[in-house]
Amino acid sequence: MLRLEGITAGYGETQVLHGVSLEVAVGEVVALLGRNGAGKTTTLRSIIGLTPVWNGSVVFDGQDITRRKPHTLALAGIGYLPEHRGVFPSLSVHENLTLVEGRRPGAWTIARVYELFPRLAERRQNGGAQLSGGEQQMLAIARALLLNPKLLLLDEPTEGLAPLIVREIYARLADIKAEGATVLLVEQSVRFALSLADRAYVLGRGQVEWQGDAAALAGDAEAQKTWLGV
Amino acid sequence: MLTDPSFWLVQGLNSLQLAMLLFLLSVGLTVIFGLMNFVNLAHGSLYALGALIGYSIAEASGSVFLAFLLAPLAVTAVGALLYITLIERLRSAGPLPQVLVTFGLIFVLMDAQRYLWGSDALGVTGDVPFSGTIHIGSEPYPAYRLFIIAVGIAVFAGLYLLLNRTRLGAEVRAGVDDAETAAALGVNVERTFFLVFLLGCGLAGLAGAVAMPAFSAEAGMGVEILVPTLVVVVVGGLGSLSGAFVGSLVIGVTLTFGTALFPDFAGIAMYAALVAVLLLRPQGLLPARS
């Protein structure tokens, strides 16, 4: 579904990614882990076209999508959950959803994401700025689902949330996985990510330092300590 | 004079009328700026163009209403041409090239206008609607100015509905909030920007056409109004429709009463208002992004 071949990227003159290669197969949940500043967010931004790729290529669904514009990639079937959620404060909860619904029709509709996250249905008339962190996260996930994506890019879906909400979000992500979703998941909370993922990559200073089965990493405290410092 | 209520009423209406012209001009500028951090300094020249084209249409057809309809469309077409030839390229060029090129454009457009229409102030000779006067106390007051106020309020209402009740409006608000995320969700922000830019050009043209019967049309009039327009954008707060409206009221009142009460300091009054707002609310009165 997705293949990165040695991509390099950065901001201005500063290089952040030094040749990242990774692959996500159809129906797979792949975790992308790494310490602060390792380049996880930059990798996702490069895939969706928000940060230009300098070298290397991004292949999605058999097509080279390197340097394509973000909105065309969204319409091609990449759903993106930005770091810090990106809920639009000027739009109500419902408007945040109608903005996206219908751009790529499919099984996910507003009615269905309200079923997945009943809290959002209760707060549909609230402004995006009035939501709690957990509700914002649910809204951002719901919005990405409404694109009926072939591939979901999730950047820290539990960042800054209370443990109870983290568990709820992960339960919903497990539902989404059970429906056969293909996901590239960036996470700080290694334990949750590895409980959901099939495989994992660990980034360090803009390069892949470790890759393998999620279960192998989950069971290997030594490896976690070396690569993730946990 | 100051104890005469009709003085306050007349100046109040004059303030409103000026405010509505400033609103028509500033609303396009501010939303474009909020959406793309792009500032088109030649926006005032499009106001002059609307007045001059409106004058020619009114003279040729004898109908000022036709001018109100066609002049904004013609200015929109000029805006589209500017967009395709210059502005699209400038989009990613950063603020300095944008300021320099659109500043240069002011002179290009002014000379083009002088070449086509000459340098004189041109007033329509045919019939003007609402040309009568009403009486405020003992003061006669031109009814046409009330018409300008009505146009401004109607445009504000229309834009309010467009922004808050349509998908395009939601795309604009989302784009102003966070253009990157909007794009990543499938919104063609570039296209939204283009549409808003055209709408802004059309409203500048409308402002010019509507101002023309009251104040005549002249090649330099765009430069004169540019500075108050930019002040409105800053005072109102970037990117926001209601900000442009409130900012226009503040500056309209300041300029009008400044001129009436302290003719020697009228120019300073506007800057005093600007500084006061910036000190108390650096982000402007009602910014789109807080």
Ligand SMILES: Nc1ncnc2c1ncn2[C@@H]1O[C@H](COP(=O)(O)OP(=O)(O)OP(=O)(O)O)[C@@H](O)[C@H]1O
């Ligand atoms: N907009 C930017 N401009 C300049 N440098 C940036 C920008 N965004 C990130 N960086 C730098 O790029 C490097 C990688 O950042 P990135 O956000 O990709 O890391 P990350 O793995 O997502 O980190 P975190 O776990 O903190 O979210 C960091 O050193 C960061 O300082």
Ligand SMILES: [Mg+2]
């Ligand atoms: Mg990050």
